[in-house]
Amino acid sequence: MDKKVSKIALTMMVVGLALLFVPAAVAQEAATDAAATGGTLLSADGAGRLGGAIGAGLVVMGGAAGIGRIGGSAVESMARQPEAAGQISTAMLITAALIEGATLFAVVVAYLALG
Numbered sequence: 001m002d003k004k005v006s007k008i009a010l011t012m013m014v015v016g017l018a019l020l021f022v023p024a025a026v027a028q029e030a031a032t033d034a035a036a037t038g039g040t041l042l043s044a045d046g047a048g049r050l051g052g053a054i055g056a057g058l059v060v061m062g063g064a065a066g067i068g069r070i071g072g073s074a075v076e077s078m079a080r081q082p083e084a085a086g087q088i089s090t091a092m093l094i095t096a097a098l099i100e101g102a103t104l105f106a107v108v109v110a111y112l113a114l115g
Helices: 003-020 024-037 044-080 082-112
Strands: none
Touching: 003 044, 044 082
8 A cells, every 4th residue: 555545544544533532521612612603613413423424434444445455365375375275265254254343343333432
């Protein structure tokens, strides 16, 4: 992966996590200050929902990238050693299932953070 793309992806993850874990008191204070001055761009509830949506999206993208790398590496390994294809396939499926489980858990946590 290109360094520039890696930096952009890391920045997006940090921003998503920051939006996901913004304390309610800070968001409420900002909403109160904005209401006193005549309006707000994003309410505290809206910021929380946006953070949860960004967090869930980043989790799904990370899980998809991980499973894609596993699949690509497994196919390359099978091409190099066809006699070990059965063992490689089994290990690939187990690892992909573990990543999928962790991804599902993280998405549920992101959605629970909304409430």
